[in-house]
Amino acid sequence: MALSYKARRRLSLLALVVGLPAYVVVAVTVVNWAGARWGRLPIWAEFCVYVVLGVLWIAPLKPIFKGVGKDDPDDPPRE
Secondary structure (H helix, E strand, C coil), X not given: CCCCHHHHHHHHHHHHHHHHHHHXXXXXXXXXXXXXXXXXXXXXXXXXXXXXXXXXXXXXXXHHHCCCCCCCCCCXXXX
């Protein structure tokens, strides 16, 4: 089932406004929990974990964001 352009736009806005801050909180909480449980990682390893987590969130959301910045393909052409 393909999403319409407007549905993808709304979902992408929801993902950026609600989902991304929630993901950041969860990622930081998990890294801090792991640091408390097994000891803090070296700074370079912690940086790498944050970079991987920072890129990982986009993988499942890529189909939603694809083409959202372009004009609506269902709108009639402007003259």
